[in-house]
Amino acid sequence: MKNSTLFLALGTAVLLTGCKSLQTPVPVVGPQSDLSALVGDWNGEYTSPETGRSGSISFTLQAGKDTAIGSVLMVPKAQNLPVTAGAAADRPAVMGSATQKPGSLLTIRFVRLEGSQILGTLDPYRDPDCGCQLATTFRGEFKDASTIEGTFNTVGSGMEHLPSSGRWKVTRLVP
Numbered sequence: 001m002k003n004s005t006l007f008l009a010l011g012t013a014v015l016l017t018g019c020k021s022l023q024t025p026v027p028v029v030g031p032q033s034d035l036s037a038l039v040g041d042w043n044g045e046y047t048s049p050e051t052g053r054s055g056s057i058s059f060t061l062q063a064g065k066d067t068a069i070g071s072v073l074m075v076p077k078a079q080n081l082p083v084t085a086g087a088a089a090d091r092p093a094v095m096g097s098a099t100q101k102p103g104s105l106l107t108i109r110f111v112r113l114e115g116s117q118i119l120g121t122l123d124p125y126r127d128p129d130c131g132c133q134l135a136t137t138f139r140g141e142f143k144d145a146s147t148i149e150g151t152f153n154t155v156g157s158g159m160e161h162l163p164s165s166g167r168w169k170v171t172r173l174v175p
Helices: 002-021 032-038
Strands: 026-029 040-048 054-061 067-075 083-086 090-094 105-106 108-114 118-122 134-143 147-156 164-172
Touching: 040 147, 054 164, 067 108, 105 108
Parallel strands: 026 108
Antiparallel strands: 026 067, 040 054, 040 164, 054 067, 067 105, 083 090, 108 118, 118 134, 134 147, 147 164
16 A cells, blocks of 8 residues: 555556646737736645536736646546645645546636636647547636636537536735
């Protein structure tokens, strides 16, 4: 049992390192005065009761930049892997048995900031259940200076995926 725990810990560390290096540039549009509210490192999660999926969100925006670095980790419901924001590593952690595959890394395509409102999209991606292509849009609002909460909607390219929605939340990490 101790060997499998060690294997999981090492596997999680490798996944965290890989996720950090796979984050992609995300254009962020809005007045510079609004963009300054997004400066920093953010971590959080999303859930969809409709699909049974959950995952983690992370992004970073440096002061004076109009491009953030970010990603979304989706864990398919069939894997039943809990996902948590890893406070110690400042990145998401994925847990599960050594035989389960990790989630899919999704790319945030675009973010627009208008006052306290955030709108954005993910790059199209394959649904792990039906194999069809999905498109996700999200919207959120600053609840305070270090918390953003919102909703997302996902539609599929075919009849095998019904439209679905969920909630997300990120918080700014304290350096």
